[in-house]
Amino acid sequence: MHGRVSYKQSTLKKLWAASGNQCGYPDCEYEVVDIETETVVGEICHIRAQSEGGPRYDPSLSDEEIDEYSNLALSS
Numbered sequence: 001m002h003g004r005v006s007y008k009q010s011t012l013k014k015l016w017a018a019s020g021n022q023c024g025y026p027d028c029e030y031e032v033v034d035i036e037t038e039t040v041v042g043e044i045c046h047i048r049a050q051s052e053g054g055p056r057y058d059p060s061l062s063d064e065e066i067d068e069y070s071n072l073a074l075s076s
Contacts, residue, residue, distance in 0.1 A: 007044070011069045015044065024073030032074045042074040 016032075023030045023042065032042025049057040050066045065071065 006063070007067050007072075011067065011072070012044075014069050015072050015074060019074045022074075023076040025075060028076065030076035032076055042076050045073050045075045047071050047073055 019032055019042070021031045021033055021035075022028070023032060024045070030041075033040050046054075046066060047056065048061055048066065048071050049055050051057065052059070061071070
């Protein structure tokens with residue numbers, strides 16, 4: 001069972017830069033940073049759950065794979 005979060009700095013930079021300040025859910029138009037108030041409103045989400053029992057959990061993923069860019073999205 002996973003349960004810790006350990007993102008590489010390069011992964012975080014790539015995730016936030018690639019977001020274009022938009023939520024990662026299809027058809028969502030919310031921004032992940034409120035530019036006017038300079039407030040981060042987005043959260044990092046796992047596409048495949050990081051722990052057993054979570055949505056789309058995949059026991060074949062290693063701890064490292066769970067926290068890779070390809071398994072992360074930003075949500076508002």
